[in-house]
Amino acid sequence: MSLRSNVLDLRKRKKEVQKGGGDKAIEKQAAMGKLTARERILALLDKNSFHEYDLFVEHAAKDFGMEGKTLHGDGVIIGTGTIYNKPVCIFAQDFTVAGGSLGLMHARKITKIMDHALKMRVPLIGINDSGGARIQEGVNSLAGYGEIFFRNTLASGVIPQISVILGPCAGGAVYSPALTDFVFVVENISKMFITGPSVIKSVLGEEISMEELGGAKVHAEITGNAHFYAETELECFEQIKTLISYIPRSNLKKALAHKPKAPLKGKAIDDIVPVDPRIPYDMRELIKSITDGSEFFEVMEGFAPNIIIGFGRMDGETVGFVANQPMVLAGVLDCDSSDKAARFIRYCDAFNIPIVTMEDLPGYLPGVDQEHAGVIRHGAKILYAYSEATVPKITVIVRKAYGGGYIAMNSRHLRADFVFAWPTAEIAVMGPEGAANIVFRKEISEAENPEQMRQLKIQEYKEKFANPYVAAAQGYIDEVIEPGETRSRILHALQVSENKTASMPNKKHGIPPF
Numbered sequence: 354m355s356l357r358s359n360v361l362d363l364r365k366r367k368k369e370v371q372k373g374g375g376d377k378a379i380e381k382q383a384a385m386g387k388l389t390a391r392e393r394i395l396a397l398l399d400k401n402s403f404h405e406y407d408l409f410v411e412h413a414a415k416d417f418g419m420e421g422k423t424l425h426g427d428g429v430i431i432g433t434g435t436i437y438n439k440p441v442c443i444f445a446q447d448f449t450v451a452g453g454s455l456g457l458m459h460a461r462k463i464t465k466i467m468d469h470a471l472k473m474r475v476p477l478i479g480i481n482d483s484g485g486a487r488i489q490e491g492v493n494s495l496a497g498y499g500e501i502f503f504r505n506t507l508a509s510g511v512i513p514q515i516s517v518i519l520g521p522c523a524g525g526a527v528y529s530p531a532l533t534d535f536v537f538v539v540e541n542i543s544k545m546f547i548t549g550p551s552v553i554k555s556v557l558g559e560e561i562s563m564e565e566l567g568g569a570k571v572h573a574e575i576t577g578n579a580h581f582y583a584e585t586e587l588e589c590f591e592q593i594k595t596l597i598s599y600i601p602r603s604n605l606k607k608a609l610a611h612k613p614k615a616p617l618k619g620k621a622i623d624d625i626v627p628v629d630p631r632i633p634y635d636m637r638e639l640i641k642s643i644t645d646g647s648e649f650f651e652v653m654e655g656f657a658p659n660i661i662i663g664f665g666r667m668d669g670e671t672v673g674f675v676a677n678q679p680m681v682l683a684g685v686l687d688c689d690s691s692d693k694a695a696r697f698i699r700y701c702d703a704f705n706i707p708i709v710t711m712e713d714l715p716g717y718l719p720g721v722d723q724e725h726a727g728v729i730r731h732g733a734k735i736l737y738a739y740s741e742a743t744v745p746k747i748t749v750i751v752r753k754a755y756g757g758g759y760i761a762m763n764s765r766h767l768r769a770d771f772v773f774a775w776p777t778a779e780i781a782v783m784g785p786e787g788a789a790n791i792v793f794r795k796e797i798s799e800a801e802n803p804e805q806m807r808q809l810k811i812q813e814y815k816e817k818f819a820n821p822y823v824a825a826a827q828g829y830i831d832e833v834i835e836p837g838e839t840r841s842r843i844l845h846a847l848q849v850s851e852n853k854t855a856s857m858p859n860k861k862h863g864i865p866p867f
């Protein structure tokens with residue numbers, strides 16, 4: 354045999370395996386509105402950058418008619434490539450091969466690329482499209498999942514881990530995405546649940562469609578399992594690329610700086626925020642008025658919208674924003690918003706991303722529902738996350754900073770590096786109305802005109818406490834700034850904090866509230 358014929362033979366073999374489950378299965382995939390695993394990888398990565406490994410791996414199952422059966426690549430494609438020239442490791446389950454089900458060799462391929470990603474300190478992207486544990490392979494499939502979960506945990510906080518749900522992801526399989534940093538879902542394509550509609554019907558008698566149970570919207574808006582929602586696969590890939598552009602490739606690096614840009618000329622910052630603390634406004638507008646190019650890449654937009662988290666750039670450097678959203682529930686902290694913010698703070702801290710906190714909230718949400726849902730332990734997470742974070746931490750108090758909310762939103766007491774307040778800031782134990790009713794209850798009830806007395810006392814309380822100057826007099830805030838100075842103050846604070854050193858006491862690990 355000549356070298357040429359060897360090469361031709363290689364090409365033929367490759368072509369055969371690259372067909373995955375064959376034309377019929379590929380047609381079925383397309384009919385479901387889905388790209389194939391290979392098409393997905395090629396659409397996501399830089400052109401011609403993908404290098405595939407373990408193409409010729411075959412399954413090792415012998416039972417239930419599996420012996421002698423061919424499953425090309427054992428239903429998963431693994432490899433390396435680049436996104437915006439930055440290296441990534443990737444796997445994509447191939448639903449056209451045995452429904453992308455996970456057997457021993459399939460899992461070995463995934464864990465191989467995971468090990469590679471961790472060793473090389475590059476981000477890992479996993480595209481999930483699978484019927485779950487390969488039923489014919491029994492405990493070997495379960496072992497495979499266990500090996501994946503273990504590696505997800507090892508890699509947590511070391512390399513970014515991104516999960517993309519582009520088909521079914523059912524049963525225990527959901528726990529790999531749940532252990533990763535960012536989960537992407539797509540309308541009508543993603544389906545994630547522990548037990549499907551038929552099991553639910555037989556066990557509980559409840560009827561629900563797959564979409565209503567674990568579709569993309571459900572996870573982006575209700576469960577909080579997904580961080581990004583897209584209407585199409587291609588839109589989803591654009592979102593992944595944008596995310597990659599904001600984050601560092603590992604915890605040993607900083608995110609790559611971009612060319613600095615000024616914010617776009619829009620509404621003046623003073624006009625975005627109404628002086629009357631009862632009138633809401635869109636906090637996103639405020640964030641965009643200070644970021645480079647007025648760009649803001651929001652994370653978990655649909656879940657717990659009373660808090661906003663996401664990435665922006667300031668002078669070219671990535672910054673993580675955590676901000677109350679006065680447009681939703683006045684921006685209160687509750688169980689879900691605390692969970693959402695806390696995890697993001699920990700992500701930024703693990704990956705060397707400075708955190709800017711924009712504050713305007715009346716405190717934690719009161720009510721029986723919240724108390725019984727565990728607002729104590731959920732709310733504690735945000736305190737824990739801010740206290741633990743050692744990256745540069747900057748706070749801007751825009752209007753309200755009441756009670757536990759004042760402490761929780763990266764106060765000086767949790768070791769904020771810089772705390773700025775606008776002159777409209779109100780920093781107090783609670784809002785003037787509530788405070789007056791409690792403190793002056795006797796005077797109000799005994800007054801000739803109780804309502805007049807109440808208003809008088811509210812005013813008195815406001816003048817005394819509902820301003821930034823009492824906190825400024827204690828040094829709890831560093832500077833009362835004009836709204837127009839917000840960007841320049843943050844930029845300077847970031848510059849000064851560039852070589853910040855701070856550490857936590859030596860410990861194996863903390864025990865965050867759950």
Ligand code: HXC
Pocket residue numbers: 450451452453454455483484485486487488489495498499521523524525526
């Ligand atoms: C083996 C599987 C499979 C599985 C699908 N296939 N899931 N093979 N093990 N888990 C095969 C099918 O037999 C079929 O093979 C091909 O994949 C395509 O599947 P279809 O059913 O034709 O596709 P579709 O109609 O689109 O339905 C997709 C599906 C359904 C909803 C995912 O296949 C399904 O319900 N599968 C079983 C899901 C499940 O119960 N998995 C176990 C979960 S428990 P042919 O040869 O006909 O093309 C679990 C435990 C993990 O995962 C625990 C970890 C801790």
